[in-house]
Amino acid sequence: MHEPHDMPGEGRPDDDLILSVRDLAVHFPLGGGLLGGGKRLLRAVDGVDLSLKRGECLGLVGESGSGKSTVALSILGLLAPTRGRITVDGQVVTSRQSGDRKALARTVQIVFQDPYASLNPRQTVRRTLEDPLRVHGVTAKSEIADRVAAMLRHVGLRPEQADRYPHEFSGGQRQRIGIARALILNPKIVICDEPVSALDVSIRAQIINLLLELKDTLGLSYIMISHDLGVVEHMSDRVAVMYLGRIVENGDWREIFERPAHPYTRALIAAIPDPLHHAPLATTGGDLPNPLNPPNGCAFSPRCRFTVDVCRSEPGPVLETRADGHAVRCWRSEEIAGRLAAAADWDVNS
Amino acid sequence: MTGTPLLEVEDLKLDLDTGSGRVAAAEGVSFRIDRGETFGLVGESGCGKSITALALIGLLRHPLSIGGGVIRFEGREIQHLSAARQRDLRGNRIAMIFQEPMTALNPVSPVGRQIAEMFVLHKGKSWREADRLAVEALANVRVPAPERRVKDYPHQLSGGMRQRVMIAIALACGPDLLIADEPTTALDVTVQAEIIELMRNLCAERGTAILMISHDLGLVANVCRRVAVMYAGRIVEERGSADIFRAPLHPYTQGLVASLPRLGSRAALGRARLQEIAGVVPAITHFPDGCRFNPRCAQATEICRTAAPDVDLLEAGGLVRCHHHA
Numbered sequence: 200m201h202e203p204h205d206m207p208g209e210g211r212p213d214d215d216l217i218l219s220v221r222d223l224a225v226h227f228p229l230g231g232g233l234l235g236g237g238k239r240l241l242r243a244v245d246g247v248d249l250s251l252k253r254g255e256c257l258g259l260v261g262e263s264g265s266g267k268s269t270v271a272l273s274i275l276g277l278l279a280p281t282r283g284r285i286t287v288d289g290q291v292v293t294s295r296q297s298g299d300r301k302a303l304a305r306t307v308q309i310v311f312q313d314p315y316a317s318l319n320p321r322q323t324v325r326r327t328l329e330d331p332l333r334v335h336g337v338t339a340k341s342e343i344a345d346r347v348a349a350m351l352r353h354v355g356l357r358p359e360q361a362d363r364y365p366h367e368f369s370g371g372q373r374q375r376i377g378i379a380r381a382l383i384l385n386p387k388i389v390i391c392d393e394p395v396s397a398l399d400v401s402i403r404a405q406i407i408n409l410l411l412e413l414k415d416t417l418g419l420s421y422i423m424i425s426h427d428l429g430v431v432e433h434m435s436d437r438v439a440v441m442y443l444g445r446i447v448e449n450g451d452w453r454e455i456f457e458r459p460a461h462p463y464t465r466a467l468i469a470a471i472p473d474p475l476h477h478a479p480l481a482t483t484g485g486d487l488p489n490p491l492n493p494p495n496g497c498a499f500s501p502r503c504r505f506t507v508d509v510c511r512s513e514p515g516p517v518l519e520t521r522a523d524g525h526a527v528r529c530w531r532s533e534e535i536a537g538r539l540a541a542a543a544d545w546d547v548n549s
Numbered sequence: 550m551t552g553t554p555l556l557e558v559e560d561l562k563l564d565l566d567t568g569s570g571r572v573a574a575a576e577g578v579s580f581r582i583d584r585g586e587t588f589g590l591v592g593e594s595g596c597g598k599s600i601t602a603l604a605l606i607g608l609l610r611h612p613l614s615i616g617g618g619v620i621r622f623e624g625r626e627i628q629h630l631s632a633a634r635q636r637d638l639r640g641n642r643i644a645m646i647f648q649e650p651m652t653a654l655n656p657v658s659p660v661g662r663q664i665a666e667m668f669v670l671h672k673g674k675s676w677r678e679a680d681r682l683a684v685e686a687l688a689n690v691r692v693p694a695p696e697r698r699v700k701d702y703p704h705q706l707s708g709g710m711r712q713r714v715m716i717a718i719a720l721a722c723g724p725d726l727l728i729a730d731e732p733t734t735a736l737d738v739t740v741q742a743e744i745i746e747l748m749r750n751l752c753a754e755r756g757t758a759i760l761m762i763s764h765d766l767g768l769v770a771n772v773c774r775r776v777a778v779m780y781a782g783r784i785v786e787e788r789g790s791a792d793i794f795r796a797p798l799h800p801y802t803q804g805l806v807a808s809l810p811r812l813g814s815r816a817a818l819g820r821a822r823l824q825e826i827a828g829v830v831p832a833i834t835h836f837p838d839g840c841r842f843n844p845r846c847a848q849a850t851e852i853c854r855t856a857a858p859d860v861d862l863l864e865a866g867g868l869v870r871c872h873h874h875a
Contacts, residue, residue, distance in 0.1 A: 432816075
């Protein structure tokens, strides 16, 4: 039980970073409305900066529509960004050149949410694991067989199970196969997109433990996307919180969970039901705004209980990084923190 | 616990016709809910919690059927009522909301109509009067601009708004019992908090009892006063919700509580390896002999493999079904 205590300092040399995302934007043009309105732009991701250090797990949280998965697809090279630069292991991957895609696949892989939908039902496990090896130039039969067997053992399956089909496995076992598929090419970065949400509750701990073990034994770096803050807190070294296409807070996991600075992060944490108390949940008011028509100023201002006039005016707040590396996009975060400190019994529900 | 409970389920058995025979998908299910009480039914997929709810509301269909036991609503047996009498009860006295409001709502009918229908069918109102009541009902579930929203179709609303519409429909006739089956599983956490608070407040105001069904023990424990945990078709533990979380008695409940990373635990205790529950959830057609949890239980002994444990009533209230509980 050892905790890495290194802080996300910005001044470190870049070779510490396995991934850097700078000013990433992904905009989707939508056709004019039925009533003949002009073309509209959906800013799914709008100016996101992220860094991932070697061996680190970065939690990416936010509600549906916040842009988490779009960021993930961009890093995987499956979506061409509108703007920005992604550097993976020293290589800029946002410049489009043929061959890039294959090299990228050897470095970055993904574990999907639904192990029922993400495995080909007509392929044996062996085939699912062999194909990527062949595509990437491993031809020796004995090497392929050895690597498949070794990988199955790594994820807690038996090599003799390789000739079965996905339907012969339980949900937890299927997710183990999904993890094996992601790891067979020895990637350096694994994006885990809600890896336990589709699993039975009593199976989740097995998969979370497995992912953490593999991270240590294989020296992997993770981006952990989840709406389950308990899982994110357990797994992450740093956490980035997204809201409507932007990062609103980014910092060390302990800072984020013990001293959240953005009102949205506070709202997310306060909305988690406390099983030991039969008490009302803190509510935020309203739904996520329409991304086609984002609010003026701070995107969270229509739902925020601390909103004042400046929050509603353009330009919105910028992501400001404090000396300790904790970054917040809120005009009033220090003032709110001060009020909190002043009233220790301050009640989020009031 | 005096007088007639609102709902009483006694030794309910639910059969699944597999084509080659019948198996009990749930059995020995007993619980009671008093007027205005909040009661939770928790378990993993396939444990029988949702089909128990469907049985209560008379919506079990082939290949599922009631194989035995009694369901009493206000002291009257309702499991063998005619379809017409069941319809009368359903929606009027017992209402239900479902996990995914998009599939539970009619996609080609404006939401106002779907609410108004309740008043026409169950309260004998004219459509004109019912339409007016529908606006009121939407306002009660805090839908902004209800007089405009009644004309919207379900696809025009967000997930949270659709679930508000479902609640408006369910509560339209002032039912005595609201069954909520995973009501917020499809929603984001901040929206979940709003829907839960809305449901909790409206039911408390009206004295409506809640039967909440979910896989999320934490959420159910927060909402409900008492919780029953189901595993493989049987209730294995039923206690006050804080008790079940603080000091679970059944090894399965203990495993569930210990296996989930809870907010704040890493900061307080460091990152320990999560306690795993070994094995997998058994299929309905292959429930193990004896205690159904025995193949996954670290405390299992010979008797667990051969004899199904009886229900032990606890002195402090509640029950547990385990040969070896503390």
